Amino acid sequence: MRQPFRLDVHTCAIEDVRLGEATTVTGSTLTIDAVEIAGAVLEDGRIGGVEIEIAQPGDDTRIIGCLDCAEPRTKMGDGAVFPGFLGGMETVGNGETFRLGNVSVLASSRYPQPFSGLLQAREAVVDMSGPTAIYSPMSQVRNIVLALTPNPDIENDDYDDAARRAVLKVAELIARRALEAEPATTTTTFDFSEQDPDLPRVVYFYQLQGQGRMADTFLYGRDIHNLVPTIIDPNEVIDGAIVSGVYVYACYKNPTYLHQNNPIIWELQRRHGKDLNFAGVIINRGHNYTQEDKERSSHWAAKLAEFMSADAAVLTAEGGGNSAIDMMLACQYMEKAGITTTVVSSEAAGTDGFDYPLFYSVPEADAIVSIGSEDEIIPMPAVSKVIGGTTLLTGEPAEGPFDLKMYFHYCGTNQLGANVLQGRVF
Amino acid sequence: MIEKAGLPAAHLTAMTAMAKLAGANRILSSGLIPHPVGDPTRSHDEEVAWRKGQVQKALNAVATPLDEAMIFPDW
Amino acid sequence: MLRVAHYINQFFAGIGGEDKADAPFEVREGAVGPGRAFAMEFGDDAEIVQTLVCGDNAFHADPEANLEAAVAALAESKPDLLIAGPAFNAGRYGLACGAIAAAATEKLGIPALIGLYPEAPAVDVYRVRTVMMPTGDSAGSMKDAVASMAPMGLRLARGEPLSPAEEDGRIPIGYRKAVATEVPVAHRAVEMLLAKLKGEPFESEISLPEGAEPVPPAPAVDDLGEATIALVTEGGLVPEDNPDRIESSSATKWARYPIDMLRANTDPAFKSIHAGYDSQWVDADPNRMVPLDALEALRAEGVIGGIHDYFYATTGTGTTVTHGERIGGEIAKQLIADGVQAVIVTST
Incomplete structure (x- = not known):
């Protein structure tokens, strides 16, 4: 299969973020003009108010009510990052992209109306320092937090759209302003057109959550409810084709930031031409609603991997038991087609850890990487500063101390492998 | 556990593979995950008639002698 | 200096073999038998303050009374740690070690450590209730057993948390818990994939379930x-x-x-x-x-x-x-x- 994309990613690695008079970069310091950023956010009348806060690694700060986050990126020359949301509708993954490394724009907010049922935005917490920082990968990043308040008259779905667009818009704006300062950058080239016939061909099976409102992922601006498994170039993912709208259980969330910086894709890129050929990405909808749909989807994904002459595949998912079935079936049918697999999986071993850790498994899934359990209860220490409100959704004071189930740790068990956790037998 | 105790139990679910893994014996594919015996796309009367059909299949399953676990074919 | 209590049977206390297995429960001051080897290994970090002794048959003749006596003795001496055994592959002795270790932890909050052969009968009975280090199957491996148990015991006495069983070299308790790791997930996933592709050994981080026991179908309804x-x-x-x-x-x-x-x-x-x-x-x-x-x-x-x-x-x-x-x-x-x-x- 031809892989015609070539993307040069120019990284300006940021080592400090401050509020200041103008949005710009000096050396490795990013300055944010809060007035300019707030103005951009409030152009959308669905948002009632915004506070701009900075939360950096090591700060004695807790962020609550986290929604999506994205890394500041902008295209150099034509085109837009996050097509379908910003700029015209087109594909990305070619040309030159500028990024601010180690920085995220993170929205924090409550929704205007109360929720009921499964599909609702639940608590999502990041601790920026201390022993609990390991439970969110976003503690390792300099977060520019948009602490939003809704216009009270609008519906949750509408507000959700506004909050998502605010993150993407601000991320692009900050990158554009930084680029105007012409900072020093390092360049990573994503080009998989050369494939070494002596190295194995590895595809990435990338399952996205598409369960319904508050649990959706967007591909070029559209939800994926009707997606059949589709081939996409890794460069499109890197360049903003996938945007997250998943808030049901914070620990499983793969936010836009982690789609842009998907650790599996960056690892396969790093090893391309050395240990393996990165032969492409298959995206799949998780949370198919019936056994038949799951069978259809997983057989289809295995078939695409065969089309791509894959020797091997890495599989990841997003979400709990329902999505695990989709991924495990894909693993099974790939293995049956002679494609060697490894699976990245979270665990559900119960609060005491004594239960069997997988929701669902197939005998072919004999190579599993663990990223920890959704069920552990983590004691959260008191902190001196909280961003995003004063109380948790449970009503407890957010400054702590309190106990917080892993479910509510932002990206705590994300299956893209951005966290540092590993489930072990004690 | 109900079958283990000696009572025949028909299991209506969209997730038949999961039911099999969990050790159910009389498994029938039905509905969608959020409504195994509902179909909101039909009119109320049609939905009740469809549900009656699903329950009838479940009753047939508890009246069927089995040697081992089985996902009943959907006909 | 940390204070350690030690439980041993009549054989290791020097009372005698099977013929003395009905020797009653007793408490001695200081280290006895293998306790002296532990004391050497602890050096200046800890001392054996008390040794509890009971014959193998005597213990199981009335476990409740013996446990009560052991708990009373430990409540008095208030050690930072109880070591039981090592009991190697012994049945009755291992089970007595397990019972006393579990009681010390559950009734008095005293951390406890046993040494057992991994296939000893007491392992499955007490693994979730006390900490165990693996030993050889007979007293011939006493030296190695003491050498591996002593440092683990000191860690428990100091109140240090357990590490994963593999890193501690412990017999697993059996629960799973997340720990921070230096090696990124993506790296582990790709390394495992390449090893599997090449037919090299690899270790899945979660093992597959043992097949669920099929449930025999219940008889069908007649009418x-x-x-x-x-x-x-x-x-x-x-x-x-x-x-x-x-x-x-x-x-x-x-x-x-x-x-x-x-x-x-x-x-x-x-x-x-x-x-x-x-x-x-x-x-x-x-x-x-x-x-x-x-x-x-x-x-x-x-x-x-x-x-x-x-x-x-x-x-x-x-x-x-x-x-x-x-x-x-x-x-x-x-x-x-x-x-x-x-x-x-x-x-x-």
């Missing part, structure tokens, strides 16, 4: 027309105020509600509290989870004899296998007691 049918769901359908406080996930409870109450479906109406699926359709019409209207129509037609007076509900998301099996067993017992002939289960 549906005479049978009473019960409805059971894991879909979390409960009266809207959830009077039994069934958990919306990781359930430990079940409840049954009168079928008449479900038919009325008003004051209270029935709602799903299940946190694993979108319940809007079931909330609008509970028959979509518990098909009462359809079953009543079939009863009216004479297809079945009757409908059981109650339906049964729990929540099946994040529910552990242990609780799931208990809940299923309790429901089954109740259904049989109530004379039900068959069951229709609905699940999400």
Whole structure:
């Protein structure tokens, strides 16, 4: 299969973020003009108010009510990052992209109306320092937090759209302003057109959550409810084709930031031409609603991997038991087609850890990487500063101390492998 | 556990593979995950008639002698 | 200096062999027998302040009285740690070590450590109740056993947390817990993939389940027309105020509600509290989870004899296998007691 994309990613690695008079970069310091950023956010009348806060690694700060986050990126020359949301509708993954490394724009907010049922935005917490920082990968990043308040008259779905667009818009704006300062950058080239016939061909099976409102992922601006498994170039993912709208259980969330910086894709890129050929990405909808749909989807994904002459595949998912079935079936049918697999999986071993850790498994899934359990209860220490409100959704004071189930740790068990956790037998 | 105790139990679910893994014996594919015996796309009367059909299949399953676990074919 | 108590049997206390196995429980000051080897190994970090001794037969002749005496002695000496054994592959001695170690921890909060051969009978009995280090199968490996137990014992005495069993070199307790790791997930995933591709050894970080024991199918209903049918769901359908406080996930409870109450479906109406699926359709019409209207129509037609007076509900998301099996067993017992002939289960 031809892989015609070539993307040069120019990284300006940021080592400090401050509020200041103008949005710009000096050396490795990013300055944010809060007035300019707030103005951009409030152009959308669905948002009632915004506070701009900075939360950096090591700060004695807790962020609550986290929604999506994205890394500041902008295209150099034509085109837009996050097509379908910003700029015209087109594909990305070619040309030159500028990024601010180690920085995220993170929205924090409550929704205007109360929720009921499964599909609702639940608590999502990041601790920026201390022993609990390991439970969110976003503690390792300099977060520019948009602490939003809704216009009270609008519906949750509408507000959700506004909050998502605010993150993407601000991320692009900050990158554009930084680029105007012409900072020093390092360049990573994503080009998989050369494939070494002596190295194995590895595809990435990338399952996205598409369960319904508050649990959706967007591909070029559209939800994926009707997606059949589709081939996409890794460069499109890197360049903003996938945007997250998943808030049901914070620990499983793969936010836009982690789609842009998907650790599996960056690892396969790093090893391309050395240990393996990165032969492409298959995206799949998780949370198919019936056994038949799951069978259809997983057989289809295995078939695409065969089309791509894959020797091997890495599989990841997003979400709990329902999505695990989709991924495990894909693993099974790939293995049956002679494609060697490894699976990245979270665990559900119960609060005491004594239960069997997988929701669902197939005998072919004999190579599993663990990223920890959704069920552990983590004691959260008191902190001196909280961003995003004063109380948790449970009503407890957010400054702590309190106990917080892993479910509510932002990206705590994300299956893209951005966290540092590993489930072990004690 | 109900079958283990000696009572025949028909299991209506969209997730038949999961039911099999969990050790159910009389498994029938039905509905969608959020409504195994509902179909909101039909009119109320049609939905009740469809549900009656699903329950009838479940009753047939508890009246069927089995040697081992089985996902009943959907006909 | 940390203070350590030690439990040994009549043989290691120098009283005698099998012929002295009925030697009664006693408490001695300081180190005895293998305790001296531990004291050497501890150096200046810890001392053996007390040795509890009991004959193997004597202990099991009246375990409760002996445990009570051991707990009383430990309550008095208040050690930072109890070491029991090592008992190697011994049956009675190992079980006595396990019982005393578990009692020290559970009754007095004293951390405890046993040395056992991994296949010794006491391992499976006490692994979740005390910490164990593996030893050889006989006293010939005493030196190695003391060398591996002493540092683990000092860590426990200092109140240090356990590391994963593999890193501690312990016999696993068996629970799983997340730890921070230096090696990124993506790196581990690709390394494992390449090893598997090349046919090199690799270790899955989660092992696959041992096949669930197949349940022999229950006998079929002979005559549906005479049978009473019960409805059971894991879909979390409960009266809207959830009077039994069934958990919306990781359930430990079940409840049954009168079928008449479900038919009325008003004051209270029935709602799903299940946190694993979108319940809007079931909330609008509970028959979509518990098909009462359809079953009543079939009863009216004479297809079945009757409908059981109650339906049964729990929540099946994040529910552990242990609780799931208990809940299923309790429901089954109740259904049989109530004379039900068959069951229709609905699940999400």
